[in-house]
Amino acid sequence: MEPCYLTAADAAARIRAKTLTCEELVRSCLKRIEERDADVRAFIHLDPARAIAKARELDKRPPLGPLHGIPFAVKDMIDTVDMPTTHNSPLYQGHQPAKDAGCVAVVRHNGALILGKTDTVEFASGGRKALTRNPHNLAHTPGGSSSGSGAAVGDFMVPLAFGTQTGGSHIRPASFNGIYGLKPTWSTVTREGAKMLSPMCDTVGWYGRSVADLQLVAEAFRIFSPAAEKPVETRQLRVAVVQTPYWHRIEPAGREALAIAAKRLQQAGAKVEDMTLPQQFGSTFEAQETIMHGEGAAAFLPELLAHGDRLHSDLRALAENSRNVTGRAMAAAHDLVADCRKTFDAYFSSFDVVLTPSVPGEAPEGLHTTGDWVFNAFWTVLHVPCLAIPCTRGSKGLPVGIQIIGPRYGDARLLRIAEAVAAAVDVEQSKS
């Protein structure tokens, strides 16, 4: 097998065992990118010669951490000290930050090889879409705003990549590209050096091709001691299936994915029950929008003042608070979601995990859209950890995943639960 097809966890184990070199791995990834990226267009910046030199350097030294030698792609609204950060904006072409973003520094100091920058919706906020196409069908979107990161991991160009989620930018592309993704609990991972949109929502997450991949990165971030959690037995798992107040926007493929996942978990011995969220959760999607737009006005004011009409009209509208979000509406939105956070956490005395849609269905056709984030944004503002798991394929042959959700700061346990859930639900991988 070509090393590029290895999961990050498998590749890391082989590098530790010295049955694979960092150089072999990165060369395989670069070859895959060369073959595929003219079509997929995941990368905005890539320097193959430099990546090989870095890999050779990593091969010469003792392991820096759990990610030693693993190529890692970075969404291009996250700062990198050795590569430009363009935000996919015409205004930031060639912009070279003076410092790594916090998340990049953490994985780099744990041995990761920062391979390149991936295309994104402009500033991960609005404006231009990425040029990236869905590797499973080039006529379809890979989702967004973490378009390039999702597609690069889904297409075996790189084992790991950073995305971000303010609305539904991380979990949605995971589903559309048939990969795993973790959006950790709000503010357990530093987002310093990632472009701000909404301080109350912005979250850095990562993609991989197995639960073990997600764990490897979580270990580097020391999120409330992931190593301390014990493996979970599927037979002891109490799963709450939550259709959410936005079920009217589900499509046949999303409905089927949720049903299949629930059934497979039941067959594996888990206790699976339906749960209905209280009525106030029906306003959380709107609350997230209010908060994101209210805070976005402050976040994009500097860009508006610096660039004026050259700033994309979507972002000008954001900076100018064109939705007329009021302070009163902001406070009411914050109070609503704070109540819901508390209510939601309390459910975990009766359940271990929530199983819920990650997307309405398959990735839509065309690059004019990145799909519907209705099943993501309210979870983001609730601050809970969300973990995307591949599940099935829809009628067009495209992947459709589900997500599992834990209580705030329950990331370490959620990663353990994900092992059990993935073994039951992700039949394709469990077979391979």
Place this chain on the structure above:
Amino acid sequence: MEPCYLTAADAAARIRAKTLTCEELVRSCLKRIEERDADVRAFIHLDPARAIAKARELDKRPPLGPLHGIPFAVKDMIDTVDMPTTHNSPLYQGHQPAKDAGCVAVVRHNGALILGKTDTVEFASGGRKALTRNPHNLAHTPGGSSSGSGAAVGDFMVPLAFGTQTGGSHIRPASFNGIYGLKPTWSTVTREGAKMLSPMCDTVGWYGRSVADLQLVAEAFRIFSPAAEKPVETRQLRVAVVQTPYWHRIEPAGREALAIAAKRLQQAGAKVEDMTLPQQFGSTFEAQETIMHGEGAAAFLPELLAHGDRLHSDLRALAENSRNVTGRAMAAAHDLVADCRKTFDAYFSSFDVVLTPSVPGEAPEGLHTTGDWVFNAFWTVLHVPCLAIPCTRGSKGLPVGIQIIGPRYGDARLLRIAEAVAAAVDVEQSKS
């Protein structure tokens, strides 16, 4: 009068009226700095020749905004594209950011002349103290972490300066230096490019020497339309005097300042009543500490991995979560303060403004301390706007202020209320 003694609002009016040039103003500030800063040590970075060249350039062009030509100092943990940002850390000496922080960009595009960088507690988080001394008595602290910014404005070196507050880093130095300061509602002003400590608490604020100075900057930030609020009549003002659950840490000078302010407001015709916060507010100081330390671990992990033992032991302890803050404690702290935010806002149906201590008393002697932030940190985590107003002097002759507080997002109205309160309370300025 030497122009350096003008308030920002007065200087801006003269520049607009062409009775003062930007060059005259900056030369006066530079002269004051030259005379005083060997003692006060407010500035870490200053380039007089460049500042004069910038002032001349501003004199040649039509006004860029309300801050045209006004010198503005920046706390040295906030990024500046044309000056190093050292965070007062030995690890960042000479570090040159590639981009202005959002707040710097906003005032720069509104015409402010970024004059220099001011000393700070290391990363505004711990570690080394600033070398800055209190301009009212060099043997005393100016407070911190915004030490240099507070002292520079208090000592007439610069009319305006940025500080930040995560615990009590902004309002406390305002009181100790006898100046005005606004810590706006959380996330109404972008803190992108200011060193992160706690995403739930970090707030950029500014100092001036009058309410009009604070308004001038608020106008540049367009905080929920400050211009839309009408002036407030003192006779119609309903003031709640709040001793807070931490009143046992008040000192005689702080007790007297609060009493004097209440009395002066009453004499000016305001309706002044005592208000006691409910019992749950008695845990908010501890909740802020939990949140700050839990989030600080994530924020400083990159520094720990990059610098190891060279990182100051305070910051290593933070990054290593030496207080063993748990996820459960984090969630409980978030839920408590969310409840208190809602409860506190509701009081504003009966009151217009809260009057409360900004500090226990006068600035302590010595530079080994920056004073006690017990009267600040819980307000910070409650996200409410806090506005510091000078009031009186203590037995050592040092300034002691009070602060007024409004509901979340009530910044524009609070600035109007501050006009009325300052006219009654700040007798020294009202006389001058």
